[in-house]
Amino acid sequence: MxxxxxxxxxxxxxxxxxxxxxxxxxxxxxxxxxxxxxxxxxxxxxxxxxxxxxxxxxxxxxxxxxxxxxxxxxxxxxxxxxxxxxxxxxxxxxxxEQVRFLSRTLPTGYQDEVNAEIGARSTVAILGAGQVGLMTASCRLLGAERISTMRSSPQTSLEMRVRW
The missing domain is CATH 3.90.180.10 (Medium-chain alcohol dehydrogenases, catalytic domain)
Incomplete structure (x- = not known):
């Protein structure tokens, strides 16, 4: 820098x-x-x-x-x-590798969680299992009990999770 x-x-x-x-x-x-x-x-x-x-x-x-x-x-x-x-x-x-998601992916997923007002015992549906969708799944930390991720290509999501 x-x-x-x-x-x-x-x-x-x-x-x-x-x-x-x-x-x-x-x-x-x-x-x-x-x-x-x-x-x-x-x-x-x-x-x-x-x-x-x-x-x-x-x-x-x-x-x-x-x-x-x-x-x-x-x-x-x-x-x-x-x-x-x-x-x-x-x-x-x-x-x-520990900070790679700090600039865009993690903040977008977190802001999604805040905007949705996720709290204790929430049920969450995440449309898309790309990088942002998987980061949004961290809503468990805000108290969400049921999280469902929907994706168009199961293979793509599996490949992404394996790479991470």
Whole structure:
């Protein structure tokens, strides 16, 4: 990793996990820890289809022009706008294999769980057994008692679980 001018939280040579959401940390929504609604990182307001007085969502890595036109975020090296907000330093004691899901897969699965308000004794149906679906199955930690994962290809899901 290298750090540009004005970046104070990270140092050259360090490792970071970069979230898919790009936020400024200073707008109204960032001030309320609602980073996915950042008002400044999607200059085209592309996600708003009706273009009314609705706040655009934040810019997102790898989600085309609809969310700011930023390139895919899963890379060894990446230019990160507003880099002092969002990325997390990865401690030296953790291997890459231990943190590979921190930037996109795990946070998406976790946010799914939070948005669904999963709690004690919940029954959960997960549509899709890809990386995010399997991470969402961690809803057991939030108290879900019955979890059912539905997938279109049993073989694909089995292959993914074997690789992990």
């Amino acid at each position: 290298d750090a540009g001018l004005g970046i104070t939280l990270f140092r050259k040579g360090g490792r970071v996990a970069v979230p898919v959401t790009i936020c400024c940390g200073q707008c109204y929504f960032c001030g309320k820890s609602m980073f996915a609604a950042c008002e400044t990182t999607d200059p085209e307001r592309g996600a708003i289809l009706d273009k009314k007085n609705v706040c655009a969502g934040a810019g997102l890595f790898g989600c085309s022009h609809r969310y700011g036109g930023y390139a895919e975020g899963r890379a060894e090296f990446l230019r990160v706008p507003q880099a002092d907000i969002g990325p997390t330093v990865i401690p030296v004691r953790l291997a890459d």
